[in-house]
Amino acid sequence: MDHYDSQQTNDYMQPEEDWDRDLLLDPAWEKQQRKTFTAWCNSHLRKAGTQIENIEEDFRDGLKLMLLLEVISGERLAKPERGKMRVHKISNVNKALDFIASKGVKLVSIGAEEIVDGNVKMTLGMIWTIILRFAIQDISVEETSAKEGLLLWCQRKTAPYKNVNIQNFHISWKDGLGFCALIHRHRPELIDYGKLRKDDPLTNLNTAFDVAEKYLDIPKMLDAEDIVGTARPDEKAIMTYVSSFYHAFSGAQKLLEWIRRTIPWLENRAPENTMHAMQQKLEDFRDYRRLHKPPKVQEKCQLEINFNTLQTKLRLSNRPAFMPSEGRMVSDINNAWGCLEQAEKGYEEWLLNEIRRLERLDHLAEKFRQKASIHEAWTDGKEAMLRQKDYETATLSEIKALLKKHEAFESDLAAHQDRVEQIAAIAQELNELDYYDSPSVNARCQKICDQWDNLGALTQKRREALERTEKLLETIDQLYLEYAKRAAPFNNWMEGAMEDLQDTFIVHTIEEIQGLTTAHEQFKATLPDADKERLAILGIHNEVSKIVQTYHVNMAGTNPYTTITPQEINGKWDHVRQLVPRRDQALTEEHARQQHNERLRKQFGAQANVIGPWIQTKMEEIGRISIEMHGTLEDQLSHLRQYEKSIVNYKPKIDQLEGDHQLIQEALIFDNKHTNYTMEHIRVGWEQLLTTIARTINEVENQILTRDAKGISQEQMNEFRASFNHFDRDHSGTLGPEEFKACLISLGYDIGNDPQKKTGMMDTDDFRACLISMGYNMGEAEFARIMSIVDPNRLGVVTFQAFIDFMSRETADTDTADQVMASFKILAGDKNYITMDELRRELPPDQAEYCIARMAPYAGPDAVPGALDYMSFSTALYGESDL
Numbered sequence: 001m002d003h004y005d006s007q008q009t010n011d012y013m014q015p016e017e018d019w020d021r022d023l024l025l026d027p028a029w030e031k032q033q034r035k036t037f038t039a040w041c042n043s044h045l046r047k048a049g050t051q052i053e054n055i056e057e058d059f060r061d062g063l064k065l066m067l068l069l070e071v072i073s074g075e076r077l078a079k080p081e082r083g084k085m086r087v088h089k090i091s092n093v094n095k096a097l098d099f100i101a102s103k104g105v106k107l108v109s110i111g112a113e114e115i116v117d118g119n120v121k122m123t124l125g126m127i128w129t130i131i132l133r134f135a136i137q138d139i140s141v142e143e144t145s146a147k148e149g150l151l152l153w154c155q156r157k158t159a160p161y162k163n164v165n166i167q168n169f170h171i172s173w174k175d176g177l178g179f180c181a182l183i184h185r186h187r188p189e190l191i192d193y194g195k196l197r198k199d200d201p202l203t204n205l206n207t208a209f210d211v212a213e214k215y216l217d218i219p220k221m222l223d224a225e226d227i228v229g230t231a232r233p234d235e236k237a238i239m240t241y242v243s244s245f246y247h248a249f250s251g252a253q254k255l256l257e258w259i260r261r262t263i264p265w266l267e268n269r270a271p272e273n274t275m276h277a278m279q280q281k282l283e284d285f286r287d288y289r290r291l292h293k294p295p296k297v298q299e300k301c302q303l304e305i306n307f308n309t310l311q312t313k314l315r316l317s318n319r320p321a322f323m324p325s326e327g328r329m330v331s332d333i334n335n336a337w338g339c340l341e342q343a344e345k346g347y348e349e350w351l352l353n354e355i356r357r358l359e360r361l362d363h364l365a366e367k368f369r370q371k372a373s374i375h376e377a378w379t380d381g382k383e384a385m386l387r388q389k390d391y392e393t394a395t396l397s398e399i400k401a402l403l404k405k406h407e408a409f410e411s412d413l414a415a416h417q418d419r420v421e422q423i424a425a426i427a428q429e430l431n432e433l434d435y436y437d438s439p440s441v442n443a444r445c446q447k448i449c450d451q452w453d454n455l456g457a458l459t460q461k462r463r464e465a466l467e468r469t470e471k472l473l474e475t476i477d478q479l480y481l482e483y484a485k486r487a488a489p490f491n492n493w494m495e496g497a498m499e500d501l502q503d504t505f506i507v508h509t510i511e512e513i514q515g516l517t518t519a520h521e522q523f524k525a526t527l528p529d530a531d532k533e534r535l536a537i538l539g540i541h542n543e544v545s546k547i548v549q550t551y552h553v554n555m556a557g558t559n560p561y562t563t564i565t566p567q568e569i570n571g572k573w574d575h576v577r578q579l580v581p582r583r584d585q586a587l588t589e590e591h592a593r594q595q596h597n598e599r600l601r602k603q604f605g606a607q608a609n610v611i612g613p614w615i616q617t618k619m620e621e622i623g624r625i626s627i628e629m630h631g632t633l634e635d636q637l638s639h640l641r642q643y644e645k646s647i648v649n650y651k652p653k654i655d656q657l658e659g660d661h662q663l664i665q666e667a668l669i670f671d672n673k674h675t676n677y678t679m680e681h682i683r684v685g686w687e688q689l690l691t692t693i694a695r696t697i698n699e700v701e702n703q704i705l706t707r708d709a710k711g712i713s714q715e716q717m718n719e720f721r722a723s724f725n726h727f728d729r730d731h732s733g734t735l736g737p738e739e740f741k742a743c744l745i746s747l748g749y750d751i752g753n754d755p756q757k758k759t760g761m762m763d764t765d766d767f768r769a770c771l772i773s774m775g776y777n778m779g780e781a782e783f784a785r786i787m788s789i790v791d792p793n794r795l796g797v798v799t800f801q802a803f804i805d806f807m808s809r810e811t812a813d814t815d816t817a818d819q820v821m822a823s824f825k826i827l828a829g830d831k832n833y834i835t836m837d838e839l840r841r842e843l844p845p846d847q848a849e850y851c852i853a854r855m856a857p858y859a860g861p862d863a864v865p866g867a868l869d870y871m872s873f874s875t876a877l878y879g880e881s882d883l
């Protein structure tokens with residue numbers, strides 16, 4: 001509630017008249033003021049649930065002083081400081097003094113520091129100032145007010161009573177009858193005024209004080225003894241106490257005055273601009289309802305009760321009815337109260353409507369600010385972005401990306417259209433609801449709308465620029481692509497042509513050089529068409545340059561589809577034109593060289609085709625002589641020597657062919673279609689021919705020596721030759737292992753034993769052991785032994801001379817114990833002993849068991865369980881030891 005009970009300010013109090021500071025030094029008066037002012041303060045503080053004990057101490061921090069002012073004024077003071085420091089206390093007291101001054105009271109020489117320091121005179125003076133302003137100033141009786149009004153009211157009320165003459169606020173009250181008359185006049189049932197005596201002031205005073213405290217809720221502010229014992233009671237104490245009676249008995253007037261003060265406050269419809277201010281009004285109204293009105297309701301009710309009670313007692317006492325002065329009738333009070341409640345209802349409705357309006361306005365204003373802030377944040381930098389000319393240096397792909405981005409921005413812009421419309425609608429509604437800050441809202445809204453229009457224009461302008469640039473760049477891109485598609489194969493053709501024209505060709509025939517010449521002529525025939533293609537490609541590039549110059553396109557780079565430039569094409573074309581005559585000359589020179597090489601080939605081929613067959617024929621004739629058995633060995637030898645002489649006489653033709661071959665090598669000729677013979681073939685054949693004739697002559701000579709040394713007859717020699725030739729199926733003059741083995745079997749080979757032992761004889765057991773050791777039935781081990789004799793170098797072939805030597809040795813029965821041991825060692829895998837399993841695996845069962853029964857156990861350092869000593873067995877077999 002905001003000043004609903006404020007009145008016009010009056011300079012009703014002059015310090016020199018109402019407050020004589022020197023008198024405060026009187027201890028009796030000071031005592032009376034302490035008691036009276038303390039009781040008066042507590043009568044109000046108890047409404048707030050507190051009180052004071054020591055008037056100069058309890059107001060020092062300013063907290064209860066501010067609370068007292070809030071209770072008696074019904075208004076809120078500034079928020080007090082809760083600190084305990086002196087500065088906090090001074091601040092609180094200053095707030096209280098400022099509030100008192102705001103009510104039109106001139107505070108003379110009263111400072112906050114004096115109150116905080118506990119100055120009694122200043123504290124009492126301050127309280128008296130408060131009493132005057134809030135308890136006495138508003139008293140008005142017959143155009144008099146304050147002190148004079150209160151005095152006139154007392155005179156009017158006590159006029160009918162004997163022994164009562166109120167002329168002042170000190171000695172006129174010493175006998176106590178004035179207080180009793182005031183009580184009896186308003187509440188005759190409380191005091192039997194006829195029994196009071198003027199000469200008994202103490203009884204009169206105590207009666208009045210007790211009844212006032214008990215029935216009128218007026219605290220005992222004075223002591224009867226102090227009043228009686230003082231020549232002149234303290235005027236301020238008496239005035240304070242009497243004012244309580246006035247306020248207690250002048251209820252109708254006070255209530256009507258309160259109603260008259262309150263109704264204008266309730267009818268005040270001055271709107272506030274902020275929700276906080278309106279909520280403060282609502283809070284004041286709630287305080288009015290909760291704190292200020294309930295006592296007035298009770299007061300009104302009590303007035304009606306008192307009025308009815310008074311009328312009843314007057315009637316019962318046969319006294320005339322009490323008639324209040326005009327305007328203070330119960331009906332007047334009821335009428336005024338009705339007006340109050342009507343104003344109150346209207347005020348409450350107005351408050352709620354206004355709060356709803358302000359709430360709506362605050363909501364709309366906040367919504368406007370939020371949407372405006374969001375929109376402004378979104379538009380921040382958008383104008384600069386739309387004014388960018390980044391498309392001037394962008395590639396086509398970048399332009400398309402910029403267009404996509406711009407389309408997205410346009411979609412975003414369209415989506416924000418609703419927000420702009422909402423902002424404008426909210427601003428219009430704020431104007432219609434008379435929002436106090438509408439000018440700033442309108443200015444901000446107008447700025448947003450203007451910026452929005454500008455964004456739309458800039459968006460359209462940028463789209464047009466992007467689309468125009470895209471179209472130009474697409475045209476250029478198509479030309480670039482066509483240029484790349486045609487330049488790439490043409491460039492490849494030129495590079496291939498340059499590579500072919502510079503290729504160092506290698507040919508070996510006249511046909512090859514003729515083919516290269518034909519291909520070169522065909523290539524030269526394509527040059528005119530190639531030149532047309534070159535000019536067309538350059539024309540595409542010139543078209544791009546024309547578009548760039550005409551439309552002032554700022555190209556960001558080169559052709560994205562190729563790195564081939566017109567300068568590069570022209571350079572390579574010029575190089576091709578220079579290489580063509582060089583190629584002509586090189587082909588002409590190579591053609592002449594190949595003609596010379598062809599003559600050399602024909603010359604070599606003619607000779608090689610004669611010499612090669614001659615060598616082959618001679619080789620075959622020598623082979624037949626060595627194989628056939630016509631005549632004696634001496635006849636064969638004579639025939640072979642004649643062949644050797646004819647071969648040596650053919651040497652000059654070989655030398656001549658070597659000379660022709662040297663010319664071919666110097667000419668780097670590597671093939672010759674005129675002959676299948678190479679010089680290497682001729683040379684190898686010639687060397688083989690010489691080697692074969694020499695070897696064959698040597699073999700025949702060795703056969704003659706063997707025959708004579710071994711005493712082999714011509715018939716035996718012929719038999720050996722016939723068998724050898726029969727199994728020499730490839731007529732190589734040698735036998736392979738299998739051919740050699742078959743030959744031995746066909747001859748009925750039966751390995752002979754040497755019958756000449758120490759005894760000169762071979763008995764049955766010895767002969768059997770010899771057969772076992774010799775490996776009858778051509779076992780693998782025995783054949784391996786024989787192969788080691790006839791093929792010591794492990795060449796895998798057996799010559800006729802080795803065959804003759806072996807057969808001569810075998811037929812001479814020259815076997816020894818060493819041969820037997822060698823055979824067993826082969827069976828044993830080169831070990832110094834043999835096992836029973838190895839004997840059973842390699843020999844027939846009866847022979848294996850025979851050897852196992854007669855072989856002694858092997859006792860060497862490398863022996864294993866079951867090892868047998870084949871060495872002692874072989875030695876005993878030939879009589880060198882006892883078996």
